[in-house]
Amino acid sequence: MLEQLLAPAVIIGVLASGIQLATPYLYASIGEMFSQVSGVLNLGLEGVMLVAAFAAYYITWTTGNYYYALAIATLVGGLMGLLTAFISVTLKAEQGISGIGIYLFGLGLSDLLFLVMVGTPKAIDGVPRLEIPGLSDLPVLGPVLFSQNLLVYGAFACVPLAWFILNKTTLGLKIRAVGQTPEAADSLGISVSQVRYITVTLAGAMAGIAGASLSIALLNIFQQNLTSGLGFIAVALVYFGGWRPFRIMAGALLFSMVNALQLWIQTLGIGLPSDIAGMLPYVLTIVALIFAARQIVTQPTALTKPFERGE
Amino acid sequence: MPIETVELRNVSKRFPGVLANDQVNFDVHAGEIHALLGENGAGKSTLMKILYAMYRPTEGEIFINGKLAELRSPADALANGIGMIHQHFQLVPGFTVVENVALGLKSSRGPLTDLDVVTKRVQELATQYGLSVEPNALVWQLAVGQQQRVEIIKALYRDASLLILDEPTAVLTPQEVKEFFDILRRLRDAGNALIFISHKLYEVMAISDRVTVLRDGRVVGRVKTADTNQKELARMMVGRDVITRWDKPPAQQGPVVLKIEHLSAANDKGITAVRDFSLEVRAGEILGIAGVSGNGQRELAEAIAGMRRATAGTIWVDNQNVTNQSPAQVSASGVAFVPEERMTMGVVREFTVAENAILETHAYPPLANRGVFDFGQINDHCTRLVREYDVKTPSLDTPVKSLSGGNIQKLILARELDRAPRLLLAAQPTRGVDIGATEYIHKRLIEQRANGTAVLLISEDLEEVRALSDRIAVMYEGQIVGIVSPDSKMEDLGLMMAGIKGNDANPSTC
Amino acid sequence: APVAAPPPATSAPAAQPTAAPAAEQFRVAVVMPSAANDLAFSQSMVDALNRLQSEMGKDKFDFVYSENMFVVGDAAAAIRDYATKGYNLVIAHGSQYGAPLQEIAPDFPDTAFAWGTAVDTFEDKGIKNVFAYTVASDQGGYVEGVMAAKLSKSKVLGALGPIPAGDGQLTIRGFEAGALATDPAIKVQTTYTNSFSDVALMSQAAQTQIASGADVLTGTSQSVVGAVSVIKDKNALWFGNQSDQSSLAPGNVVASQVYDWTFALKDMMSQINAGTRGGEVFIMTFANGGLVMQFNDGYALPADIKTLAEQTIAGLKDGSIKTGIE
Amino acid sequence: MKNTALDTKRGRFDPGRFNYILVPLAAGAAALFVGGLVLLALGANPIEAYIGMAQGAFGSPNAIADSLVKAVPLLLVGVGICIAYRGGMINIGGEGQIVMGALATTAVVLAFPFLPGLVLIPLALVAGLVGGGFWGGIAGFLKARFKVNEVLSTVMLNAIAVQFMTFLLNGALMDPSSVDNTIRIPQTLRFPPWADLPRLVPTRLHFGVLLAIFAAVVVYFLLWRTSVGYRIRAVGFNMVASKYAGIPVNRYQILAITLSGALAGMAGAVEVLGVSHRLFTDGSATGFTGSAGFNGIVAALFGGLHPLGVIPASFLFGALLTGANSLQRTVQVPGAFVTTLDGLVVIFVVASQIWAKRRATQRVLAETTPRPATPTAVTPDVTP
Numbered sequence A: 001m002l003e004q005l006l007a008p009a010v011i012i013g014v015l016a017s018g019i020q021l022a023t024p025y026l027y028a029s030i031g032e033m034f035s036q037v038s039g040v041l042n043l044g045l046e047g048v049m050l051v052a053a054f055a056a057y058y059i060t061w062t063t064g065n066y067y068y069a070l071a072i073a074t075l076v077g078g079l080m081g082l083l084t085a086f087i088s089v090t091l092k093a094e095q096g097i098s099g100i101g102i103y104l105f106g107l108g109l110s111d112l113l114f115l116v117m118v119g120t121p122k123a124i125d126g127v128p129r130l131e132i133p134g135l136s137d138l139p140v141l142g143p144v145l146f147s148q149n150l151l152v153y154g155a156f157a158c159v160p161l162a163w164f165i166l167n168k169t170t171l172g173l174k175i176r177a178v179g180q181t182p183e184a185a186d187s188l189g190i191s192v193s194q195v196r197y198i199t200v201t202l203a204g205a206m207a208g209i210a211g212a213s214l215s216i217a218l219l220n221i222f223q224q225n226l227t228s229g230l231g232f233i234a235v236a237l238v239y240f241g242g243w244r245p246f247r248i249m250a251g252a253l254l255f256s257m258v259n260a261l262q263l264w265i266q267t268l269g270i271g272l273p274s275d276i277a278g279m280l281p282y283v284l285t286i287v288a289l290i291f292a293a294r295q296i297v298t299q300p301t302a303l304t305k306p307f308e309r310g311e
Numbered sequence B: 001m002p003i004e005t006v007e008l009r010n011v012s013k014r015f016p017g018v019l020a021n022d023q024v025n026f027d028v029h030a031g032e033i034h035a036l037l038g039e040n041g042a043g044k045s046t047l048m049k050i051l052y053a054m055y056r057p058t059e060g061e062i063f064i065n066g067k068l069a070e071l072r073s074p075a076d077a078l079a080n081g082i083g084m085i086h087q088h089f090q091l092v093p094g095f096t097v098v099e100n101v102a103l104g105l106k107s108s109r110g111p112l113t114d115l116d117v118v119t120k121r122v123q124e125l126a127t128q129y130g131l132s133v134e135p136n137a138l139v140w141q142l143a144v145g146q147q148q149r150v151e152i153i154k155a156l157y158r159d160a161s162l163l164i165l166d167e168p169t170a171v172l173t174p175q176e177v178k179e180f181f182d183i184l185r186r187l188r189d190a191g192n193a194l195i196f197i198s199h200k201l202y203e204v205m206a207i208s209d210r211v212t213v214l215r216d217g218r219v220v221g222r223v224k225t226a227d228t229n230q231k232e233l234a235r236m237m238v239g240r241d242v243i244t245r246w247d248k249p250p251a252q253q254g255p256v257v258l259k260i261e262h263l264s265a266a267n268d269k270g271i272t273a274v275r276d277f278s279l280e281v282r283a284g285e286i287l288g289i290a291g292v293s294g295n296g297q298r299e300l301a302e303a304i305a306g307m308r309r310a311t312a313g314t315i316w317v318d319n320q321n322v323t324n325q326s327p328a329q330v331s332a333s334g335v336a337f338v339p340e341e342r343m344t345m346g347v348v349r350e351f352t353v354a355e356n357a358i359l360e361t362h363a364y365p366p367l368a369n370r371g372v373f374d375f376g377q378i379n380d381h382c383t384r385l386v387r388e389y390d391v392k393t394p395s396l397d398t399p400v401k402s403l404s405g406g407n408i409q410k411l412i413l414a415r416e417l418d419r420a421p422r423l424l425l426a427a428q429p430t431r432g433v434d435i436g437a438t439e440y441i442h443k444r445l446i447e448q449r450a451n452g453t454a455v456l457l458i459s460e461d462l463e464e465v466r467a468l469s470d471r472i473a474v475m476y477e478g479q480i481v482g483i484v485s486p487d488s489k490m491e492d493l494g495l496m497m498a499g500i501k502g503n504d505a506n507p508s509t510c
Numbered sequence C: 001a002p003v004a005a006p007p008p009a010t011s012a013p014a015a016q017p018t019a020a021p022a023a024e025q026f027r028v029a030v031v032m033p034s035a036a037n038d039l040a041f042s043q044s045m046v047d048a049l050n051r052l053q054s055e056m057g058k059d060k061f062d063f064v065y066s067e068n069m070f071v072v073g074d075a076a077a078a079i080r081d082y083a084t085k086g087y088n089l090v091i092a093h094g095s096q097y098g099a100p101l102q103e104i105a106p107d108f109p110d111t112a113f114a115w116g117t118a119v120d121t122f123e124d125k126g127i128k129n130v131f132a133y134t135v136a137s138d139q140g141g142y143v144e145g146v147m148a149a150k151l152s153k154s155k156v157l158g159a160l161g162p163i164p165a166g167d168g169q170l171t172i173r174g175f176e177a178g179a180l181a182t183d184p185a186i187k188v189q190t191t192y193t194n195s196f197s198d199v200a201l202m203s204q205a206a207q208t209q210i211a212s213g214a215d216v217l218t219g220t221s222q223s224v225v226g227a228v229s230v231i232k233d234k235n236a237l238w239f240g241n242q243s244d245q246s247s248l249a250p251g252n253v254v255a256s257q258v259y260d261w262t263f264a265l266k267d268m269m270s271q272i273n274a275g276t277r278g279g280e281v282f283i284m285t286f287a288n289g290g291l292v293m294q295f296n297d298g299y300a301l302p303a304d305i306k307t308l309a310e311q312t313i314a315g316l317k318d319g320s321i322k323t324g325i326e
Numbered sequence D: 001m002k003n004t005a006l007d008t009k010r011g012r013f014d015p016g017r018f019n020y021i022l023v024p025l026a027a028g029a030a031a032l033f034v035g036g037l038v039l040l041a042l043g044a045n046p047i048e049a050y051i052g053m054a055q056g057a058f059g060s061p062n063a064i065a066d067s068l069v070k071a072v073p074l075l076l077v078g079v080g081i082c083i084a085y086r087g088g089m090i091n092i093g094g095e096g097q098i099v100m101g102a103l104a105t106t107a108v109v110l111a112f113p114f115l116p117g118l119v120l121i122p123l124a125l126v127a128g129l130v131g132g133g134f135w136g137g138i139a140g141f142l143k144a145r146f147k148v149n150e151v152l153s154t155v156m157l158n159a160i161a162v163q164f165m166t167f168l169l170n171g172a173l174m175d176p177s178s179v180d181n182t183i184r185i186p187q188t189l190r191f192p193p194w195a196d197l198p199r200l201v202p203t204r205l206h207f208g209v210l211l212a213i214f215a216a217v218v219v220y221f222l223l224w225r226t227s228v229g230y231r232i233r234a235v236g237f238n239m240v241a242s243k244y245a246g247i248p249v250n251r252y253q254i255l256a257i258t259l260s261g262a263l264a265g266m267a268g269a270v271e272v273l274g275v276s277h278r279l280f281t282d283g284s285a286t287g288f289t290g291s292a293g294f295n296g297i298v299a300a301l302f303g304g305l306h307p308l309g310v311i312p313a314s315f316l317f318g319a320l321l322t323g324a325n326s327l328q329r330t331v332q333v334p335g336a337f338v339t340t341l342d343g344l345v346v347i348f349v350v351a352s353q354i355w356a357k358r359r360a361t362q363r364v365l366a367e368t369t370p371r372p373a374t375p376t377a378v379t380p381d382v383t384p
C-alpha cells in the first residue's frame, strides 16, 4: 500500500492537485489574513466567492474576455467587502453572524443570477495555461510547477507580497497595530475604521479573485454552491497559519495535498472506505493545529472586537 | 509651532448619568509643570482626554496660544503639539520600541517603513533627555518604567511641546520615579509645558509648579506649589484632614503562620524569578516586602497563592504544606489574596458588585445550597460587605467596571477580609487609589494585624511599606537582601533595593 | 419490503388524457433535493414534466416544483402543503423523503403520491396511495461500460460518484460490470468525493483518475460538471448520467444515460384517472423506455462501437444480457 | 447610596427593553422590503408573495406546527450557544454535534428496539445528549489542553462527523432491506413507532417543543441561579480573575462547550425521534440538520444570548424559514430566493443591533450610575 502511494506518478499527482486546489484557498486566505490581522473576522468569504465566481463566469461566457472577468470579479468582491466593512466596522455588528448573513446572501444571489441569466451549467473556455519558457520543460516538476494558468502563479505570488506589505510597509504596521491594540493606534491619530475598511475590502476583493479562479480557471463552469464550503476552510486556514502568509500557504498546501492524497488512495483501490479517507484532511488539520497552536506568539488580540473610543 | 499656552475655558463633559466635568477652567504654560489633583472619579482623566481630543466636550472651548482650536481627534491634538501619556500605556505589545514610535508617522520612504531612520532619531532623543531604552526590544518584554519612556519618546518624536501625564508614577518604583522626575525637569527646562496627574501628594509637591484641584468635576482650588503643603492639598481634595502617618500599637506577635523554605519559581518567560527564598510571617504582624518591580515580588505572591508553580522549596501555612496546591486549596487553608492588578486579577469587570463580592464563596452555604443560589442570603451578605467596607456604589447590581479604582479595591478587600483569613497577601493594595481610599485601606490592614492575621504586604510604594510594616524584607533578584526595621533610613532602604547587602548598608536590622 | 413487480406492459397510449374525458387539468407537484437546473437528478424530473406538458398542453397538464429541498423537514412541509392544495399527484423526488411521506400519505387518501428513487410503496403498512419509482441505472452504466472498454486506449477507466449509495452507486457498478464483460483485462478505478455539491473536489478526482491512467470516465451527481471540464481540458472521454450532459463538452461526451420519467408518470396518470392512487413500483429500464442512451452527435463514435452499444441495449431489453447486479 | 435588592441582574430577560424587539422587527421588515425588490425583478408580485409567506408560516394549524417544529433545533442549539458564549467559547460545531447526537440516539434505538417507549425515548434522548456533548467536549479539550482555537476545531469536527455518519449509514446502520436491494439508500430502518416522540396535536408538532422550552428554562436557571453557571460566566468574562478566585478554569471551559454540544446533540435526538424517525444522509450535514447548527447561532444572537430570549427568537426565525420555503410554492420563485432572503434578514437584523444596544446601554447607565453629589457614606473616624 505504501509503495503504491510512494510511486512517482502519485507524488507528482498529489503535488499537482495540491497546487491547483490550493489556489482559491490562497487568494481567499491571504485576503482574510489582512482582515483578521486588522481585527475583523470576515466569515462571509464563501458568499463573496460565490457571487464573484458567477460574475467572472458570466463575463467570460458572454464576452470570452477573462481579463474583464477577473476585473469584474475583483470589483464585485471588493464591493461585497465594502458592505462587510460597513456592517462590521461602522455598524459594529457581531462579526460571526453578519458573516453567516453575507454567506447566505451570496449563496442565494449567485444561484438566482445563474438561474435567470444562464440557466443550466455550461462549460466555458477558461484562462489558458501559461508555460514558463524553459522551466516548464523541466522533467517531472516542469509540468507540475511551471505549466499552470496565470491565476495559479498569481496565488503563490500573493504570499511573499502579503508578507512584504505586512512587515515592510507603513500600511502593514498600521494594520498590525489596529488588530492588536486599536486604542494605541487611535491615540496616535490612526483611523482604526479606515484601516479596517481597507483590509476588509481587500479581503473581499481577494475572495472575488478566489471565486474567479474557481469558475474561470480551475473548473471553467458554474454550478449552484460551486464553492461548497471552501470559503470556510479558507478562514480556518488563516488561524491555522497563525496570521502569517507563509504558514498559511503551508496550511493550504497541506490541506489540498491531503485531499488529493485521499482521492489517490481511492483511485488506486486501496481498501479504505471513501468516507474514512474523506476524514483525513480534517483530522490531519486538527493534529497539525495541536502543534501549530503552541507556536503562535503574535495574534490579533482585538480580533472580532469592534473598536469604540470609550465614549 | 511650539506651545506657549493652552487654556480650557468652561469645559463640561456629560456622560450618561454623570457630569464628569462641570465648567472647568484650566491653563498651562510653556516651562511649567502643572499638577492636577483629585479623588478617584473627580474628572481628571476626562478633562485631559478632552484636551487630547479623545472626547468631545459637551460644552466649552480650548485655546492654544490664545487662538481657539478645533480639535477633532488625537491626530489634531498631536498636530497642535499636544501629547498624552496614559496611565494604561497605549503601546502595541507585540511591536518593537521603534515600531511603536514609527506607528502612524509619515515615512521618508513613502509607503515603505523607514525604521532605521526612526531608530536613529529615537537614539538621539534618548541621549538628549536621558531616556535610555533598547530600540529593537519588544515592548511586552520591557519593564513598566521602560515602557513609559517609550511613551515619552513617542510624544517627543512627534514634537509635542505639551505633555499630559496621567498618573505616570502609579506603576513606577521610587528609583524610577526619581529618574522620571529628572526627565520631567529636563523637559520643562527645555521649554515644554507639562500636566502631571498623581494621587501622591509628596510627588506633586516635589515636581510641580502649580496645582489645580478637582472635586466632583469642578475646580475647587488652584495654588502655586510653593505656597502650599500636603495637608492643605489633601483637605482641598477630600474636604477633611487625612491621616498618612499611623501610630500602631506594638505588635502582638503570635505563632508563625506563613513559612517559606527555599522557594524557587520562574516567571512567564521561564526565567527563575524567585530563588531559594525563605521567610516567616507571624500572626499579628505586617511584613512588608519592598523592592524594585521585577525582582520577583509578583512571582512570589503568585506562588504562595497557588497561581504559579514552585520549582523548588516548600510553603507552609499554619503548618500545612500548601506548595503547588490549587488556588482553591490554598484559599481554603486560610489565605486571602489582594492581587496586584485589580481589574484583571481581582474582579470580573462585567459582573455586578454583588457577583464580585461572592467570587470565592458563591458555591458554599449559606450563599448556595447544593449549588443553587439563595439570593436572600447573597443579598444580605453583600449588603453587609458593602456597608462594612464603605464601598461607594449606586447599587449591588452596578457592574463593577463603572466603580472607581478605590472602591473596587475596597470591594476586593471586603471580600477577602470577610473570610477572616489567617494570612493576608496584599500586593500593591493602593496603587492608583486616591488618598481618601488609601487611608481607609491602610486602616483596614492595621485592623487585621490587631486581629491576629499575618499580613504580607508587597508594595513598591516605600512610604506605604514604612508606614504600615512591623518588619521590612527587601527583595532583590528573587532573594531577600535583608530584613530591616521600618524606621530605617530611606537611603539605606534604597541601597538595599539596589542589591547592596543590609550589612554593608548598615540599617537597623531586626 | 415488497420486491418490485415488473412494470406492466400498458404503456404510452393508455396514458393519453382521453382516459379522462372531463378535460380537467392534471396537476402535479414535485419536491426535489437539488436545483431544477442541476443537469442531473432533479433536472431529469423537470425535463420529463416539461416534455409531458408540451405533449399534452398546459390546459391539460400543469406542474409546480420546490427545488433545493435538501432539508428533509422542509420537504415534508412542502409535500403536505401540496397535498392540501389538491394536486392530483405529489412527487417526492428523493430517496430521503420516505419517512415523511409515509406519515403524510395516509392523511390525504384522495391524493396520489410518488416516491423515488425507491422500491417501497408502504403497501404492507396499509398505505394505498403511494407509487414508488426507481431506475435500473446499472443498465445504462453497463452499456456505457461496454463502450468505454472499447474506446479506452489505456485500458483504465474511471468512475466518479458522490457517496457509495443510491442510483449513482448502481450506475458505477453497472459500468464496471459492462466494462469487465467486454474486456476482462480492463481496470475500473472508482472515486467517491463524499459530497453531492463539491465541484472542485470532483474536478480533482477526475484529474487524479486521468493522472493515474484513466482515459474514459463516467460519474454521477450534480458535482460532475466539474469533472467534465477536466475531461475537456485533458481530452479524455466522458459518459454522462441522469441528464444529457453533451452540452458540457460537445467533443468529449460520448453518450449520456438519460432518466426519462415520462414513462412512469404517464402510467401513474392513467392509473390515477382510473381511480388507483398507488401501490405500484416503477422501474425505469431500457425495455420500458424509462432509460434512454442519448448519443452525442458532436462526438464521432465509431460505427462498430455504436452498433455494439445498441446490441447491448437490445440484449438488456429482451433479457438476454444481464448486468449481474441484484 | 442605595443598596437595592439584588433583583435586576439575575439574568432576567427584561421584555421592557423594547428596542431588543422593535429594532430587529424593523430590520426584518427592511430586509423583506429589499427582498421584495428582488421579487419584482424576478417578475413576482411581492405583496402576494409575502402574504403567501405569512400563510405558510402561520396560515393553518399545520403551518404553525411546521414553524414550531423548525424552531425546535434552533432553540436547542441556540440555548447551547448561550452556554458556550457565556463560558467564553464560540461553538461553530453545532452541525457536527447534531449529527453525533442523532447518531448516538439512532444507535440506542436500533440496539434496544424492544424496550417500551417510556424507557426507550428517555434513553435515546440521553444518548443524544452524550453524543453531542462528547463531540463538543473534544473541542473543549483541545482548547484547554493544546490551546487549539475552538472555532477552527469545531469546523473540522463538523466535517468529520458528517463523514462518520455517511460511513455508518453506508454500512453498519443501513436499513437491512436497503442493503439487499440494489439502490442502497443510505438510511436506517424506520424506528419502531413507540420510539416516536408523542404528538401534541394532530400535526407534526411533537413533544420536542416542550423539551426545548424546558431546556431553555433549565439553562437559564443553571446560568444565573447556580454556582456552576456562575462559574461558567466568570470564566467566560475573565479567566485570570476566575483562576485567582480558585475556579478551575479549564474544567469549566470544557464543561461549557460540552453542555453546548450536548444541547445540540439533543437537537439531533429530537429531530430523529420527533421528525424523521430514522437517520439518513445525503452526504452533507444540511440534509439532516437543515443548518440548524448555524441558524441556532443566529437565533441565539437575536435572543441576546440569553436562553429565555432565544425562545421567541428561534420561533420567529423558524417561522421565517418555514414561510420562506412556502414562498417557493405559492409564487414559484426559485429556491435560491429563499436563501437570499434568509441572508438579507440575518444581515439586516444583526446590523441593526447597534441601535438596540445603544439605547439600552444609555438607559442602563443612566439608571445605575447617578453621580452622588457628595459621597454619602461618611468615612468612620480612624484611631491614629
Ligand SMILES: Nc1ncnc2c1ncn2[C@@H]1O[C@H](COP(=O)(O)OP(=O)(O)OP(=O)(O)O)[C@@H](O)[C@H]1O
Pocket (backbone or CB within 6 Å): A310, A311, B015, B016, B018, B019, B020, B038, B039, B040, B041, B042, B043, B044, B045, B046, B047, B402, B404, B405, B434, D371
Ligand atoms: N467613558 C465613560 N463613560 C461614562 N462615564 C465615564 C466615562 N469615563 C469616565 N466616566 C465617569 O466620569 C467621572 C470622571 O471620571 P475620570 O476618569 O475623569 O476620573 P479621574 O479623576 O481620572 O479618576 P481616577 O483618579 O480614578 O483616575 C467618573 O464618575 C467616571 O465614572
Ligand SMILES: Nc1ncnc2c1ncn2[C@@H]1O[C@H](COP(=O)(O)OP(=O)(O)OP(=O)(O)O)[C@@H](O)[C@H]1O
Pocket (backbone or CB within 6 Å): A310, B040, B041, B045, B046, B086, B087, B088, B166, B167, B401, B402, B403, B404, B405
Ligand atoms: N465606559 C465607561 N463607563 C463608565 N465608567 C467608565 C467607563 N470607562 C471608564 N469609566 C470610569 O472612569 C474612571 C476612571 O477609569 P480608569 O481608572 O480605568 O482610567 P483613568 O485612570 O481615569 O484613565 P487613564 O488611563 O487615562 O489614566 C473609573 O471610575 C471608571 O470606572
Ligand SMILES: [Mg+2]
Pocket (backbone or CB within 6 Å): B044, B045, B046, B166
Ligand atoms: Mg483618571
Ligand SMILES: [Mg+2]
Pocket (backbone or CB within 6 Å): B087, B167, B405, B432
Ligand atoms: Mg486612574
